[in-house]
Amino acid sequence: MAGLRYLEDVITLQFDVAKCTGCQLCTQVCPHGVFAMDGSRAKVVDRGACMECGACALNCAFGAIEVQSGVGCAAAIIASYFRRGGEVSCGPDDTADAGSCGGLSGGCC
């Protein structure tokens, strides 16, 4: 991923090492190597690589990880401006052409 890093200072990832039990799930699900094991507990080793996908927080059974997750997608953010609630996601519902993509008729996915 040399040359492929993004804006790092706004990442919302929070890790509470005191709640970590060392199950290692976060190190397995993170697609960018943000976590690594440090002895019997996890440690954030590359916070700036976080893309806020939320996989780690969802899979931490002990609530040690918090992140305001969402998709890093300009088209989805623009679509959210025009939507009630304004949540940022790939296509707000199951209709093909609502939102930016993720529908059955094309889009980024």
Added chain:
Amino acid sequence: MPGSKVTRPRLDQPFVIGSIDTLTGPVPLVPTELTWRDRRGGYRRRWGIGRYTHTVDPGLYAVGAPNDLSPVLVTANYKLTFDAVRRTLVGRDIWILVLDTRGINVWCAAGKGTFGTEELVSRVSSAGLAQIVSHGVLILPQLGATGVAAPEVRRRTGFRVVWGPVRATDLPAFLDSNMRATPEMRAVTFPLRDRLVLIPVEAANVLKLTLAVAAGAVVAGGMGPGWYSIARALERAPLGIAGALAAIVAGTVVTPALLPWIPCRMFAVKGATMGLIAALLIDVAFLGAGAPLSLAAAGVFAVVGSSFAAMNFTGTSTFTSLHGVEKEMRLVMPWQALGAVLAAGLWIAGGWY
């Protein structure tokens, strides 16, 4: 769970070559080789030809001659994903559990929650999986973790989730090493090949907008002394169309291809840089053929349009965060809006001067 109704995918789907008898009835058997028909469907889907849905029935499938000890791979019901998984399983006996992601790939579907805990729990139940395998293990693609909470799946189904590799091509190595993933298998990358494959999709996404801008430029190009002249519109049309084309090529082809090597982390700035080069090229090409203001308009539009198109590539990329993109948009969108107004003003003024 046990006792609930078991449902099976249809046996008459074109890629099904037979069935395996189980205690819960026949399970469709699929080959590991793709046919020309599978491949044609993939190309059509990628280039947006035809609007048919590219899905497989959700539920349990068999590869080879699996038994109660054979591994269970979980995947999405996007046909390209399903094909990418089964073609790696040459010579193996394996179950494939397909979730209903409405024809969307694993990562996008996980982000939406359709490749999610609820769907997995109910699919394990409706496939009667507990009566088919005895090992209690589900192998999931790592990128499904955005939608699936492994601890909750364990609690609700008794099945333990093992996070498999990111890429289907690593499945053989993963399965052969006692389900251990190397750091390379866990890492999402974004190599040139992946970026190039996505170019048609990117271009198609902004094609309508580009055509609208080009048409608008051609129509507006007729304005000038004497109010309106079709001859003038036609005379200026090539430059207007060139500006729109420069923007789409710079923003959706050049910027994605050269992404890691263009300076600055913000995609919009990368796109503007490539747009500037494109602007210089078309201005040189049209030097003498267009008025200075018109040349400036086409150039400014190439920069702004490329910047906007490149900004939209954040969603296609594999490493941008929500809050990063929000920050980028806050910083660049006022300038993009200003540039768009400037380009339009210069273009209209170019009819007079």
